[in-house]
Amino acid sequence: MSEVMIHSSSFLLPSIPADEASAYAIVVLNQNLPRFTPLLWEHAKLRVCADGGANRIYDELPLFFPREDALLIRNRYKPDVIKGDMDSIRLDVLHFYQSLGTKVIDESHDQDTTDLDKCILFIRDSTLNQETCRLQILATGALGGRFDHEAGNLNVLYRYPDTRIILLSDDCLIQLLPKTHRHEIRIQPSLQGPHCGLIPIGAPSAKTTTTGLQWDLNDTEMRFGGLISTSNMVKGEKITVESDSDLLWTISIKKQDSTRP
Ligand SMILES: Nc1ncnc2c1ncn2[C@@H]1O[C@H](COP(=O)(O)OP(=O)(O)OP(=O)(O)O)[C@@H](O)[C@H]1O
Numbered sequence: 001m002s003e004v005m006i007h008s009s010s011f012l013l014p015s016i017p018a019d020e021a022s023a024y025a026i027v028v029l030n031q032n033l034p035r036f037t038p039l040l041w042e043h044a045k046l047r048v049c050a051d052g053g054a055n056r057i058y059d060e061l062p063l064f065f066p067r068e069d070a071l072l073i074r075n076r077y078k079p080d081v082i083k084g085d086m087d088s089i090r091l092d093v094l095h096f097y098q099s100l101g102t103k104v105i106d107e108s109h110d111q112d113t114t115d116l117d118k119c120i121l122f123i124r125d126s127t128l129n130q131e132t133c134r135l136q137i138l139a140t141g142a143l144g145g146r147f148d149h150e151a152g153n154l155n156v157l158y159r160y161p162d163t164r165i166i167l168l169s170d171d172c173l174i175q176l177l178p179k180t181h182r183h184e185i186r187i188q189p190s191l192q193g194p195h196c197g198l199i200p201i202g203a204p205s206a207k208t209t210t211t212g213l214q215w216d217l218n219d220t221e222m223r224f225g226g227l228i229s230t231s232n233m234v235k236g237e238k239i240t241v242e243s244d245s246d247l248l249w250t251i252s253i254k255k256q257d258s259t260r261p
């Protein structure tokens, strides 16, 4: 019987638990910043921009604080690291963050891996990523743009199946559920759902079993060209998934906290 892996999106909560399992690094990609970026940034243990992602922090973060001085905001939201092939970051942005002490890692010699890939490797090798306390990685702006980039971002989940990577957009999150484990997914119902999906993108699944969904699977086969679970709905606060194949799990993110008036 395989071990249970627990997933909880506590990073979406205004105050996250300070336990080690919730510790995460953020990678900002080169797409519009999701509305919860300031919150994620503030609680991250490590803040990394993938190449042109630095332009987004520089240009768009001040827009979240229209009453405050843009320069003060830029000083406050300083990336620890900017890494990539450096063909999208603007020179003014590069010089600004270099002068604040951000570490810049130029890997323009590597044109075979994406900037997100490069950032994941940096975080995995970081001293903050301890054996006893592995950082989760949240990547903002990973979805809802150019399809080749989206596919590259999904591929990163498969390249590093042992690293907990969560791809985020304003509308949803996506993560890999490795077949090596059974999975318990804890939902924050005021912030997430109800729409969700289980997608066998890397390889077909002969048998997947779930609980907690409106359309549960029961030793069901899933494959592209046949059945895949899209437009499913979560019923409660706990979902379980067990499969003979790595699956993508996706759940919608609510526009507004539904517990607020
Ligand atoms: N439109 C998009 N949709 C999804 N992800 C994106 C998009 N644009 C960028 N990204 C992500 O942000 C990272 C950094 O983006 P950046 O534009 O710096 O990449 P790039 O390698 O210069 O792209 P390209 O040269 O192919 O336009 C990419 O590696 C990718 O993961």
Ligand SMILES: Cc1ncc(C[n+]2csc(CCO)c2C)c(N)n1
Residues within 6 Å of the ligand: 085, 110, 111, 112, 113, 114, 115
């Ligand atoms: C078969 C193949 N297709 C595309 C690329 C191009 N490419 C892939 S990742 C990357 C870096 C983007 O920052 C670039 C240019 C390649 N090398 N090999």
